[in-house]
Amino acid sequence: MIRKDLVNYQNETHEDNSCPKCKGDLEFNGGSNMETENWYCNDCNSSYLVQVEMVRFWETLEECKL
């Protein structure tokens, strides 16, 4: 639930996630730690680190009974 937007972002082909060098498509390359993600360009073999922001939807807060 909390990560929904982040997951959607990773799956989307966003117009901003093109390679700054060759404008090729960047591929999500894992490494998400809630602060940064690794992206990779297959066209020119460059790796990129991008900062992400985790958003908490406190309005969805509900008690969790385990």
Ligand SMILES: [Zn+2]
């Ligand atoms: Zn590239």
